[in-house]
Amino acid sequence: MVTLSDVAKEANVSKMTVSRVINHPEQVTQELRKLVEQAMTTLDYHPNYIAQALVNNRTNVVKFVTLENIDTTEPYYMTLLFGFARGLAKKQYAFQLVTDPSKIEQGNADGYLITGARSKDYEYFDKLDKPFVLFGENHRGYDFVDNDNQLGEKKATKYALSRLYKHLIFMGIDVKEPFEYSREAGYINTLQQNQMIPQIYRVSNHSHEAQKVIKEHFNSFKKDTCFICASDRIAVGVVRQLLKEGAKLPADFGVIGYDGVFLNQVSNPQLTTVKQPILKMGEFLADMLLQKIEQSGSPQGEIMLEPSLVRRGTTR
Missing domain, CATH: 1.10.260 (434 Repressor (Amino-terminal Domain))
Structure with a gap:
């Protein structure tokens, strides 16, 4: 041996x-x-990480905490969780899934990965006595891993322009959170660089809400319009209602989503989308959290991974 x-x-x-x-x-x-x-x-x-854990008075267990309803987010969090588990396995760590925020500190664990956090949750995080990292960018100075949201929508907007769509409309998520601000900024900055005026609609992150907007305003949308959407779920609603209105996709109207986990593939036609490297982000989150535990809670900073544009049937 x-x-x-x-x-x-x-x-x-x-x-x-x-x-x-x-x-x-x-x-x-x-x-x-x-x-x-x-x-x-x-x-x-x-x-022998188990022996090390005993020596260092650790449990070799961390908690995967989600503050969103994972029943309504498709396989997004499951993909993240698999990546996180893969990263933990390198150091023989296990995880416990926590869906009730009030139970975060119940039981023993060496640290926490927190997903689905919103600004209203930040005050609570300051009270945690174990190392933690966030999935998702924030402006509070907490360690986090995310995809580069601004770069993602910049790619989407540039691609729409390259496909000769003359009018670009942003369909955003109606939340006042850093990731949404970054996605809007990617769209706005790119249009301004091309001397174009931004046009933005914001809806809750549900396909039927996006459908309502398209139905209400369809007659005002000109041909050669591409909808840059802040999520695949919103994009699916846009596509569905455009087809109901008899619009020609992708000849007259284009649609680009964001996430690239599941809905982009089951949409008909399949969505052009900005794909987040979610599995890889899960692994990076595990690495960051375990390193923070090893370093007794020392700040780790931020990691922004580059998303990719996946071209499919909703753009010409």
Whole structure:
């Protein structure tokens, strides 16, 4: 069986250095950490994280806390959760799913991943006594991982322009939250750079609400209009009502969604959308949370991953 001494010999460092790389990676340089990790890979050495947890008085359990109703968000959170679990598995961590905010601190855990947070929740987070990270950008200074929402809508808007749509309308989500502000900013800034005037409608994140807007204003929409939507759910409603009104997609009207998890594929025609790297974001969240636990709650900052544009049948 490969031992700590074997790894130290392979990396040409001391046993103490190997131990620090495993237990306190923040105390060694990145170059030294890579050297030891390469030796561990070469020798197929796997640290006993359960033993480490006992030594460090940890549970090796974290909580995945969702403050949204996951019954109505398609596989979005399930995909995030799988990525999170994959990241935790690297350090032999388990997670507990919490859907009731009042039970966040019940039972033992080393830290929390909090999803679906809104501005009204921030005051409560300041009272938590364990390390936590957020899924979703915020302006409060909390550590978080998200996709680059502004860049995503910038890509969508630029693509619509490249497909020669002359009128671009933004269908936003009616919430005063950082992610929505960023998506609107991506659309607005791109139009202003092209000397075009923004036109924005905001609805709750439900397809039937988007349908109401299209039905009410359809006669005012000109041909060669593309709807840039803040979610796939809104985009599905736009597509559905445009077809009911007899509009020609994508010849006369285009629609671009945002998320790229499930609805974009079941829509008919399938949605052009901005796809978030949700599985990857889950892994990054696990890495950030575990590192924060290792570093006794030290700030980790923010990670913004780049979304991609997926071209399908609702744009020409």
